[in-house]
Amino acid sequence: MAICAFSEKKSEEELAQIYNVLLHEGITTFKTKQSKVSLPTRVTAEKQDRVHRKGAVFVVRDKAHFTANGVRGYIVTSKETLLEDAQTLTHFTPNVYRTFGYIDENRQYIHGFEERNLQQINTFVVDIDTKKYTVNELLLTCMDNSIGLPTLIVESTRGYQLYFALQQPFFISPKNDFRGLKVAKRISDNLKQSLQAVEADVFCNDFGFFRLPNATNIVYAGLDNVYAVGSLIDWSMRQDDNKDRPLFVLATQRLASSVLESDWFDALVHTVNINGEKGKLGRNNTLFTLALIGYSEGWDIERTENFLDEFNARLEAPLNASDLHTILQSAYSGKYHGPSKEYVEALLALHVKNGASYKVSLGHRCWYKFKKAREDRQRSHYDEWEDDIIEYITAQKQTTEPFIWLTQKEMCEAIGIPQSTLNVLLNSSTKLIKTVIGKGRASKTGWTTVQLFITYTIDLLRTQKDTYTTYVHQIIEAHVNVLEPIAGYQELIQKLSLLKVLPDKYGPALSSLDSSG
Structure with a gap:
């Protein structure tokens, strides 16, 4: 329930x-x-x-x-x-x-x-x-x-x-x-x-x-x-690809240039008016990040403690010694490998007000795996969503009619696709068809694929052709000389009301229908 x-x-x-x-x-x-x-x-x-x-x-x-x-x-x-x-x-x-x-x-x-x-x-x-x-x-x-x-x-x-x-x-x-x-x-x-x-x-x-x-x-x-965990992982990977970040990193040989020599580190340690409030990174987060930098640089805990004491003493609102010790012990607990790049960037944006822009590099980490170009990754993910929707529509279709009828919300829930992603996909896809019949509460949204629609149209054409042939034979038998034939199947297709749902982008897919009968 x-x-x-x-x-x-x-x-x-x-x-x-x-x-x-x-x-x-x-x-x-x-x-x-x-x-x-x-x-x-x-x-x-x-x-x-x-x-x-x-x-x-x-x-x-x-x-x-x-x-x-x-x-x-x-x-x-x-x-x-x-x-x-x-x-x-x-x-x-x-x-x-x-x-x-x-x-x-x-x-x-x-x-x-x-x-x-x-x-x-x-x-x-x-x-x-x-x-x-x-x-x-x-x-x-x-x-x-x-x-x-x-x-x-x-x-x-x-x-x-x-x-x-x-x-x-x-x-x-x-x-x-x-x-x-x-x-x-x-x-x-x-x-x-x-x-x-x-x-x-x-x-x-x-x-x-x-x-x-x-x-x-x-x-x-x-x-x-x-x-499902698998669906969340797939979704999360798509989000990561949009941000151009992989999931795993491996420690590699330390680069010659240390984090301690970077411009962003120097700017951070010389900022003294760091405060904090609910929902924003502040003084405690800054001290913890600096402690993690010391840990990742291979400093012993005493050296990092002295460094934090000096930094804390320069702050306009310093932390008490007990809380500072707790932060240090947590950073050296072994639960963390080093500072978070995202946290460092957030601290710089919030508290360093010198107008400079800093590129944060932690120096001793590298990507876990080689990644495709972003545009290729994004396209491949849209292709995956498109394949999922095509598979779902094909499986759900119960009648000879090509459409299944679902609201956009129901389609999103059935596939697990964000509505914003579905909107982008529908604007670019040449394999999916969406049509809305009626207005307001009485409206219905139909979903099909170009392939299902073409198959349906061909079957309809063949039925129309058989009916037309029978009609001609009846007229000939009745010795009627006046006949207004339908010129070609393409004209017949245009007479089908269903064709109104097809935008111009589907034209190439229908160009071969004249010879399909």
């Missing part, structure tokens, strides 16, 4: 269904102790639970519990607990972690929510940190510019969070240096980038804490809107 309701209080049954879609089998169905369900029901669920590895999610009761000393919350290992506590919680991790625990004896501060500790990714979440856009505007932007409609939209105090749930969980393995995690992070980044028209927060943590959907904060739910 798909839910699609706005500002409507959700029942416990609907919430349970939502949690099933978001969490899959990542945590147990019921509590192992003090469960309120009957024993037979619990036994049946436990048998099913044993089929899948189980982890945990982290929950928080108040946004203020995200503190400089750690996150104050607790660990949930069953959907039953999550459902019972939903109205008293504000945030949770919708993606499941494999190890978890508390860092203090009183079991108040939690640990384990690190990306490399992810067991499975169930959903991607995009944060919209403003309410200037309506829910309908968010949905239209998702359709036009992104992968498609979200599974959920959850309202927060300052904006909305859009959930894009997976059909099946994406399991994270440490193999190949967490390559699967890198793929997932790139998908997440492309989703955020695709929703810039509604000011998506591109710097929001990819797989951290988000608003917990509860009975009152869900403003849109379409539980049929779930996405």
